[in-house]
Amino acid sequence: MKLFRRKKAEEPKRFLIHDIYQGAVDSTINLKKKLPVVEIHFDRLWGTVKEHRHRIFDISLVIIGMLIISTFSTSHASIATFYPTSCLGGWEHPENAQGQPDLSLDAQSQDFTVGNAARLQQSIASLYCGGFTGDIPEHSKPTQFKLSFS
Numbered sequence: 001m002k003l004f005r006r007k008k009a010e011e012p013k014r015f016l017i018h019d020i021y022q023g024a025v026d027s028t029i030n031l032k033k034k035l036p037v038v039e040i041h042f043d044r045l046w047g048t049v050k051e052h053r054h055r056i057f058d059i060s061l062v063i064i065g066m067l068i069i070s071t072f073s074t075s076h077a078s079i080a081t082f083y084p085t086s087c088l089g090g091w092e093h094p095e096n097a098q099g100q101p102d103l104s105l106d107a108q109s110q111d112f113t114v115g116n117a118a119r120l121q122q123s124i125a126s127l128y129c130g131g132f133t134g135d136i137p138e139h140s141k142p143t144q145f146k147l148s149f150s
Contacts, residue, residue, distance in 0.1 A: 080142075082134035090125030091118045097129060 049056065087097040096102075097118040103111055118127065 078137040078140050080134055080136050080140075082132040084129035085131035085133055087118065087127060087129040089127040090122065091127045092121045094118050094127055097127065 083099050085098060087094045091097075093114060095118075096116060102116040
């Protein structure tokens with residue numbers, strides 16, 4: 001059963017009389033794109049819906065059920081923050097990199113001083129931090145780790 005039917009463009013009929021066309025022959029080539037015409041037969045569509053209404057209802061219930069289950073089964077991300085307990089290296093005052101930062105995340109560059117930040121003395125030096133501690137949320141599984149320096 002076809003619900004959609006394409007309407008074909010009718011070509012003009014030419015009558016052939018012993019290899020001679022009757023009337024004028026159009027010798028131009030039409031390069032214009034021809035758009036397909038789609039007709040929807042609503043009477044056939046409605047008949048198909050009526051005929052398969054039980055299947056459509058069953059499929060609709062399954063889709064709605066899947067949407068409800070997926071909505072309630074999504075988990076929300078819990079963020080755990082860890083801070084190093086010991087830092088050492090070739091930086092000036094590496095102990096200032098230990099623990100929770102003294103300044104907020106939106107602090108300006110002039111807020112960082114020798115008393116609250118570890119600074120790089122030379123052009124190349126290493127900073128080693130370890131012993132990270134923090135609270136891990138219950139019933140959580142780590143999926144992503146992000147390390148940032150302020």
